[in-house]
Amino acid sequence: MAANSPLSKTEKDKVKTSPALDGAKVDELLAEVVQPIGFWQIGLVLLNALSSPNTVVLSIFINSFPNHRCQMSTDIEAWFSNATTEAVNSTVWSIRQIAEIFSPLPDTSTITRACEIYSIKRRANSTVEEYIALFANASARGIPTEKCSHGFVYDYNPHQYPGGVVAEWNLVCSRAWEAPFNESAYMAGMCLGFVVGGWLSDRLGRRIAVLSTGMTEFIICLLACLSPHHMFYATTRFLIAACFSARVAVATVIAAELTTAKYRSILTAIGSVIQLTVHRMLIAILAYFVHSWRILTGCMFLLNSGVLILCFVLPESPKWLAARGRMEATGRSLYAGYRTNLRFANLFSKKANRQTCMSEGEFMGLIGPPCLPTTSETEEDEVRNYMPVGDVEVEMHASKHRHSSCWCRPLNCELVWTTFLAIILLTCHTISLYGMVFYSTHIRFHVSLVVAVNAVANMPGCFLSACLYRLFRFRKRPLLWLILIATTFQSIAALHTLILQPDNDILLNVFGNIILLLQTAGIMMLFVYVPELYTPLQRNRGFGLSIGVSRIGALAFPFINQLDVDVIHGIPLAIYAGISAIQLLVLLFLKDTNGEVMPPEEVDGRECTQLRSAKSGTSSEASQSLHDIA
Incomplete structure (x- = not known):
């Protein structure tokens, strides 16, 4: 055919x-x-x-959330940076030490979080050392604070990932x-x-x-x-x-x-x-x-x-x-698995133990009548009208009935x-x-x-x-x-x-x-x-x-x-x-399971009987109509 x-x-x-x-x-x-x-x-x-x-x-x-402080003006930042290279000043400043000079810090010693600086105006022609001296005892003197106007300086500890989104988009303080x-x-x-x-x-x-x-x-x-x-x-x-x-x-x-x-x-x-x-x-x-x-x-x-x-x-x-009654598609899917598994099993087996791979037609004969392998995909719905109602078919109809x-x-x-x-x-x-x-x-x-x-x-x-x-x-x-x-x-x-x-x-x-x-x-x-x-x-x-x-x-x-x-x-x-x-x-x-296919518990015996009867009646009517057309 x-x-x-x-x-x-x-x-x-x-x-x-x-x-x-x-x-x-x-x-x-x-x-x-x-x-x-x-x-x-x-x-x-x-x-x-x-x-x-x-x-x-x-x-x-x-x-990863780094230590951070307010960034100062360019010359002040350069002054602190020089401490790690040339001896412009003799102290190597940590981020916490710098933050303690210019900002009030929360009562924590695990991480530095400076979000404000003391509001102190810098006099014209003053040196960096003179300006830093103005911040001595700023907290005790009750000097007001202001938001960081130049952004932030970040410092990751050795255990942190150093290239995160916090530093790139300044996700600290009000955006933390x-x-x-x-x-x-x-x-x-x-x-x-x-x-x-x-x-x-x-x-x-x-x-x-x-x-x-x-x-x-x-x-x-x-x-x-x-x-x-x-x-x-x-x-x-x-x-x-x-x-x-x-x-x-x-x-x-x-x-x-x-x-x-x-x-x-x-x-x-x-x-x-x-x-x-x-x-x-x-x-x-x-x-x-x-x-x-x-x-x-x-x-x-x-x-x-x-x-x-x-x-x-x-x-x-x-x-x-x-579960949707697509027998031909089910067979093709299973046959692909059968063929793949057999080929690789034969590849690593002795020649005497190798098995012959059956054709797709022979495989389809194991799951349904011989006509199924030659049935077109568009006729699967017609084929399903003649299939007896199994458990999954009953469950599908019951599911549709409950949904309606x-x-x-x-x-x-x-x-x-x-x-x-x-x-x-x-x-x-x-x-x-x-x-x-x-x-x-x-x-x-x-x-x-x-x-x-x-x-x-x-x-x-x-x-x-x-x-x-x-x-x-x-x-x-x-x-x-x-x-x-x-x-x-x-x-x-x-x-x-x-x-x-x-x-x-x-x-x-x-x-x-x-x-x-x-x-x-x-x-x-x-x-x-x-x-x-x-x-x-x-x-x-x-x-x-x-x-x-x-x-x-x-x-x-x-x-x-x-x-x-x-x-x-x-x-x-x-x-x-x-x-x-x-x-x-x-x-x-909760109930116990063993992985085996469960019968549809939602469908009682009466509903199963009604669904099978309805399916049988529909199939008989369709069969008679097709016979009359033929």
Whole structure:
């Protein structure tokens, strides 16, 4: 039969009596034919992860807050500068010493923040020494102050990144709120991205969602490098975060849908190692040598260019296609994976063990009637009218039915309750994880070294999550034990620091990296567990909404960490231990999962019967009409 010839009545009858291609059938094909994990799955996960750099840690470098003072006139600045070269005066002046002469300083010894100068007029023909002498005891004499008229002088300590946005755009004093604002903008963008990403991928497909967000991030990253002012930069950070988080949410679902439940945690761990360890170490190394935030951001632009390769190799999710009854497209997607995995398996196998690759027609025969490989794409809707109603088909019709009557029917209570608990669970983990990441930067070493050590600590966490879900069939129990152990370490570290107040933080530093390892494993396991709480058609939207709203919680960790300075050293760890304990309580109310395809719980037996009857009646009427036309 020709490739685009119409279906005959006999072929339509074969389609009518053939089994539906649903999520369970796709899992079976992945396990027995395509292979659940191979070069196809690993290659796609690696390429997608490498082309989406984890830019959240850029703010640690770019927003570094330096010591600053008011800049004086040119001759006065030259007089102080000469102290470091020729002996015009015998003192080498630090930025704090100069600031103490001309400005009132806040009661702090950790950082110099001079935002005003004493208002003293300089007499004509007076020397610099004479003018400086006028500022003696200016504070005690009650001399008024005025704003800095010549700008600011900045001085970064040896542990800071020296080329951030604060010095370029003078984000100090009255504008000091703007630097933390771009961090908040990034977190807000992540919240939006996770929600929109779930909706976009469920509506238009996983492939379109990944490519559209990736290309948009690619363009916006270029604009960020060319930012003319800080508010433009903060806006680009918001949009980059939205695109990045949307892409991560969709990529997580794609990784889950390209394999079976047994290997999902492995694929998730592979992508996580790239983003949490490789990317962060790369950013830390680049920041150590590149002292311009524009060039550092441009390096992220180069990494984003990998999305151009994804345009040619990224397939659509076979489970997403199967859920919409697109059998031919599902078969082509699975066949691409089968062919790729087999070719690379044969490449590294002995000649006697190599297998022959079946043709596309033979492969399509495994998933449906022989006529499907030769059916044109435009006839898929006609074919679907003759397919029996499987679980996913029933769920799709039920979803449409619920959507059409959403104004007169209440929300599904179980679905709302599950989403509510998932949001609390992910919010608690987000606060604790980001809090520990940024709390560890208080260590008095170069910030690049701190970030690199944290990145290394993430790697065993990623593999730990993969091993736990590889060994345990059900998801909930290992997650409970992991969070319990992390809570225990947080409690011990908090009590030790709060009670003893040691002179050094050796134990705190060791425990901090162990906690970070456990928290990283926990977020990876949650990225596997939470999507499985939903049925396939609700999965991406439910997971996207949960992880998106939970990002709002990330706005709280800077204030919690600030308590370490304002209240007592170690109090943030006690708060994070309490937050982790809340996670344990929430998990007790959530159901357990094992990664297998769930039947649509929202559809009761009566509704399934009605939908099947309606579908059967529609198919009979369509069949009769086509028969009359023939």
